[in-house]
Amino acid sequence: MGIPLQSSYIRAMGLVMMFFASFFLIQYLHVSDAFSSDDIPDYFVPPPPFSEGIYPCSDCHADLEVNETRRELDFHEDIVLKHAEEQRWCLDCHNPADRDKLRLANGQLISFETSYHLCGQCHGTIFRDWKAGVHGKRTGYWNGKKQYRLCVHCHNPHSPRYKPIEPLPPPIRPDELKYTKSEDDKIPRNPLTSNYKAERKDVKEKH
Amino acid sequence: MSKKNINHICDKPLRRRTLLKGAAFGLTSLALPFGNADASVWESFFQKHFHQMNKDELQKVIARLENEYKEDYGKDFNIKSTKPIDGVKFGYGLDLSRCIGCRRCVYACVEENNQSRDPQIHWISVLEFEKGHRWVNVFEEATKYYNPHTVPEEGYFYMPVQCQQCENPPCVKVCPTKATWKERDGITVVDYNWCIGCRYCMAACPYGARRFNWAKPQIAREEINTETHYLGNRPRYKGVVEKCTFCIQRTREEPGTYPACVEICPVGARKFGNLLDPESEIRYSIEHKRVFRLKEDLNTSPKFYYFFAT
Numbered sequence: 001m002g003i004p005l006q007s008s009y010i011r012a013m014g015l016v017m018m019f020f021a022s023f024f025l026i027q028y029l030h031v032s033d034a035f036s037s038d039d040i041p042d043y044f045v046p047p048p049p050f051s052e053g054i055y056p057c058s059d060c061h062a063d064l065e066v067n068e069t070r071r072e073l074d075f076h077e078d079i080v081l082k083h084a085e086e087q088r089w090c091l092d093c094h095n096p097a098d099r100d101k102l103r104l105a106n107g108q109l110i111s112f113e114t115s116y117h118l119c120g121q122c123h124g125t126i127f128r129d130w131k132a133g134v135h136g137k138r139t140g141y142w143n144g145k146k147q148y149r150l151c152v153h154c155h156n157p158h159s160p161r162y163k164p165i166e167p168l169p170p171p172i173r174p175d176e177l178k179y180t181k182s183e184d185d186k187i188p189r190n191p192l193t194s195n196y197k198a199e200r201k202d203v204k205e206k207h
Numbered sequence: 208m209s210k211k212n213i214n215h216i217c218d219k220p221l222r223r224r225t226l227l228k229g230a231a232f233g234l235t236s237l238a239l240p241f242g243n244a245d246a247s248v249w250e251s252f253f254q255k256h257f258h259q260m261n262k263d264e265l266q267k268v269i270a271r272l273e274n275e276y277k278e279d280y281g282k283d284f285n286i287k288s289t290k291p292i293d294g295v296k297f298g299y300g301l302d303l304s305r306c307i308g309c310r311r312c313v314y315a316c317v318e319e320n321n322q323s324r325d326p327q328i329h330w331i332s333v334l335e336f337e338k339g340h341r342w343v344n345v346f347e348e349a350t351k352y353y354n355p356h357t358v359p360e361e362g363y364f365y366m367p368v369q370c371q372q373c374e375n376p377p378c379v380k381v382c383p384t385k386a387t388w389k390e391r392d393g394i395t396v397v398d399y400n401w402c403i404g405c406r407y408c409m410a411a412c413p414y415g416a417r418r419f420n421w422a423k424p425q426i427a428r429e430e431i432n433t434e435t436h437y438l439g440n441r442p443r444y445k446g447v448v449e450k451c452t453f454c455i456q457r458t459r460e461e462p463g464t465y466p467a468c469v470e471i472c473p474v475g476a477r478k479f480g481n482l483l484d485p486e487s488e489i490r491y492s493i494e495h496k497r498v499f500r501l502k503e504d505l506n507t508s509p510k511f512y513y514f515f516a517t
Binding site for chain 1: 317352354358422426428464470475480491496516
């Protein structure tokens with residue numbers, strides 16, 4: 001009498017456990033899906049900041065022989081590699097056969113517009129934060145369309161450390177604060193650069 | 208007969224209550240600006256509290272202000288009175304491991320929010336701390352007057368401070384005229400027409416986030432931002448207190464742009480979003496990064512989260 005009861009009990013337990021297992025599996029699959037590399041938010045990314053007249057690379061490189069040796073460059077003398085340079089040289093990221101493409105470590109070719117895949121190979125945690133909108137500058141609407149930037153908009157890929165910039169003037173100390181009722185043209189102007197104002201107008205028009 | 212009448216009046220003793228009533232009425236009428244008694248002055252004198260005005264009354268007040276500003280600044284203003292969005296509580300994140308102290312945010316805020324250029328008013332103070340010094344709660348060890356050729360300076364870190372939009376704001380508690388209050392979306396606002404300039408709120412704020420207009424604010428005409436909100440960046444008067452409103456005129460829209468300081472930050476250290484939305488950037492930072500809030504021990508419960516993204 002005890003045996004059939006036990007077996008049905010075990011069977012029921014098995015069913016319950018299978019249910020839970022599948023539940024966790026589904027959850028796990030869901031999570032892994034959320035962090036796959038195709039999970040790039042569908043937001044507007046401005047075009048890559050190429051130096052003038054430099055792209056497409058194939059304009060010159062189509063006729064040039066591929067030279068993989070580490071050397072002083074004759075044409076791109078403005079490029080100073082300061083980005084794990086001991087382990088890396090041009091063709092580790094630039095695709096030798098078709099210079100208008102970049103190349104991932106697994107040989108996959110990507111366009112310059114999606115260069116974040118290349119950066120994400122090493123900087124995985126930053127890549128994850130960038131996708132979530134926490135690393136890097138973001139403009140647009142907080143509850144609507146957003147504007148992302150590529151890694152290379154702020155970091156020069158050949159020398160990625162953010163370069164120091166000039167600060168805007170410090171506030172006036174309270175003891176130096178003077179008030180003079182002035183004509184409109186004598187009121188101090190905002191030291192904000194006109195660049196920013198132009199950029200802001202640009203953003204507003206785009207949306 | 209008439210003599211008897213006069214006697215009758217004089218016989219009546221002047222009561223204390225009557226005297227006070229008369230004096231109060233007399234003094235009030237002295238205080239009223241009879242000299243330039245155009246309608247606008249009267250209307251502003253008898254303007255109701257923001258919460259007690261209905262839609263029409265508020266529209267009237269706004270129309271009056273737009274007129275006044277046009278006279279003052281020679282420009283057409285648009286003053287909004289947009290209500291909070293349902294299901295939104297604003298939160299702000301600032302990545303201290305990224306901030307380089309360039310002060311772009313300070314001046315973007317000045318431009319967007321019509322702060323006085325002379326006498327100078329800044330809503331954001333960027334503090335510079337020496338690395339390895341006392342913890343950031345001790346403001347006395349920091350300076351906001353640093354001025355090197357380039358930032359960041361070697362051996363220093365930077366912490367911008369502005370209104371922390373407390374959930375439990377001490378500034379609101381002390382206001383004797385209820386001229387400042389916390390809105391439903393978590394922004395603490397000031398009604399410049401009800402502020403009497405006693406500056407109790409400035410004394411109560413543990414973050415030094417409020418600013419006082421010691422004189423009539425002066426802004427060059429070409430730099431005035433005419434897109435304003437009644438509780439936000441509309442031009443202020445002499446003798447009123449002002450503060451950061453998370454750019455209420457920009458953010459309280461559907462869709463709403465990021466605050467001006469977020470939009471300009473060149474290193475992307477500033478994050479903004481809806482605390483009630485689990486998908487928002489601000490929630491991601493709070494859940495995944497090392498986060499702290501300023502002077503948490505005071506139980507002000509700020510909605511301004513400093514974090515380290517590395």
